[in-house]
Amino acid sequence: MILSHFSALVVFALIVSTVFALITKNEPAEQFRYGVFVFISFLAVAFAVGWLMYPLPL
Amino acid sequence: MDHSNEQVGSPQPASTAAKPMNMAATLAICSTGWLVPGLAHILIGRWIRGLIFAACVLLMFGLGLSMHGKLYDLEFDEPLHMFAFIANIGTGLPYWVASHIGWGIGTMSWPSYDYGTTYLWVCGLLNYLIVLDAFDIAQRRKP
Numbered sequence: 207m208i209l210s211h212f213s214a215l216v217v218f219a220l221i222v223s224t225v226f227a228l229i230t231k232n233e234p235a236e237q238f239r240y241g242v243f244v245f246i247s248f249l250a251v252a253f254a255v256g257w258l259m260y261p262l263p264l
Numbered sequence: 265m266d267h268s269n270e271q272v273g274s275p276q277p278a279s280t281a282a283k284p285m286n287m288a289a290t291l292a293i294c295s296t297g298w299l300v301p302g303l304a305h306i307l308i309g310r311w312i313r314g315l316i317f318a319a320c321v322l323l324m325f326g327l328g329l330s331m332h333g334k335l336y337d338l339e340f341d342e343p344l345h346m347f348a349f350i351a352n353i354g355t356g357l358p359y360w361v362a363s364h365i366g367w368g369i370g371t372m373s374w375p376s377y378d379y380g381t382t383y384l385w386v387c388g389l390l391n392y393l394i395v396l397d398a399f400d401i402a403q404r405r406k407p
Binding site: 207208209214217218221222224225228229232 | 313316317320321323324327330331374375376379382383386387390393394397406407
């Protein structure tokens with residue numbers, strides 16, 4: 207299986223945010239909110255770091 | 265002064281509150297949770313949570329293998345591989361089964377090799393957190 211960078215990131219963020227939300231919060235509503243927050247944070251940080259690295263000659 | 269309303273919503277007396285599970289049973293349950301992801305929560309009675317955890321860890325493990333990720337063995341001549349090994353064995357039985365079958369050799373030339381290896385590390389590390397969560401629930405440190 208070959209996943210693109212973005213799809214690998216999305217699947218990774220989805221699974222990890224689900225586990226984090228279930229571990230750290232107790233109420234379903236809290237879990238959902240925190241899971242969405244972690245998921246979006248993963249994507250946002252990845253985009254930010256990606257654009258920061260874009261001009262670097264790697 | 266009427267104090268009858270103070271009884272409403274007050275916490276349960278200590279004698280009727282849920283007591284923590286004894287340590288031997290807790291450790292036995294945590295061990296099964298390490299070997300089979302999600303099983304500790306199922307044994308405690310948290311079915312839904314346990315099934316979701318099992319699905320997450322096993323899905324991530326399967327994706328890591330299908331992306332030609334590498335499962336690390338215990339190698340003393342490569343000390344830094346110890347950390348990867350510790351992360352990998354967090355998955356429990358699936359790690360041993362996959363290693364025994366010969367999966368997880370890792371194809372470095374495969375485009376998604378790095379992602380697959382990272383998936384395999386992270387699903388093991390997540391399972392450690394899941395086992396700790398089961399420990400806390402069994403010891404009544406969290407609801």
